[in-house]
Amino acid sequence: MTNAVDLGEFAAPRPEPGSSTRLVTELADLAEIASPEVSVCVLRRRADTGVEGFVRAWLLPEPRSEALLVDPGAPDLAALAAGAPRSTGREAFLHDVRGLISLFADLTGCPRVGVRLARLARPMCPRLHADMVTLRLVTTYVGPGTEWAEHADVRRDRLGHRASGVPDEVSGVLRAGARLRRMDPFDVGLLKGEAWPGNQDRGAVHRSPPGTSPRVVLTLDALA
Incomplete structure (x- = not known):
């Protein structure tokens, strides 16, 4: 995994009392997601220019969606870069995904990882919601x-379908004075779901960003 974390640029602020979010700059600190009060943990990463160049050239131009079930010890990821010629950018991209899979498996102890890579032209999940999963990793390479x-x-x-189709901005799902936060490209986000033991009604509340800017997004799910 790309390990370009600049502590001077990305110094993690102290969490506010009662916050359900942790912003971290060290891989080991992602383990804070296990804390009962934490539902979102985000590792700040500097963009890797080689990976970004490959993604923009080969994954961004056309819609795509690849879903894989992999052994984290020896993941076969060829389908994620199908059709692309061998290059340093291609290998850097696959190396980054392998590193994220290894990290995720170490954190969760899961024997299998669900991998999804998608190029999206519109929000896939436009409304705030919480997922019925144990833990999900998400990173956006472009967009x-x-x-x-x-x-x-x-x-x-008032989350998801409970808002009866009313947009988040007018449904009242956010309390007065609340603001949404957004991950930057290459950030690694861990989203604790409703199925995490003891986490019912505390799953990470999130959504796809609004607008039609194309995105290339990787998600990982822990599977038994």
Whole structure:
């Protein structure tokens, strides 16, 4: 995995009291996601120019969606770069994905990882919601990143379909004065779901960013 973390540029602020978010700059600190009060943990990363160049040249131009089930010890990721000639950028991209899979497996202890790589031209999940998963990793290689809200800032009875199709901006799902936060490209986000033991009604509340800017997004899910 690309390990370009500049502590001077990305110094992680101290979390506010009661915050459900942790912003970190060290790989080891992603383990904070296991804390009961934490639902979102984000590792800040500097963009890798080789990886970004490959993604823009080969993955961004056309819609695509690849879903794989892999052994984290020896993941076969060829399908993620199908059709692309061998290059340093291609190898750097696959190396980054392998590193994320290894990291995710170490954090979760899962024997299998669900991998999804998608090029999206519109928001896949446009409304704030929480997923019925244990833990999901998300990183956006190109385009705006995933948005999320603090646990205390949300009315959960108005999440997703409970808002009856009313947009988040007018549904009242966000409490007065609340603001959404957004991951930057190459950030590694861990989103704790409703299926995490003891986490019912505390799953990470998030959504795809609005607009039609194309994005290339990788997600990983822990599978038994």
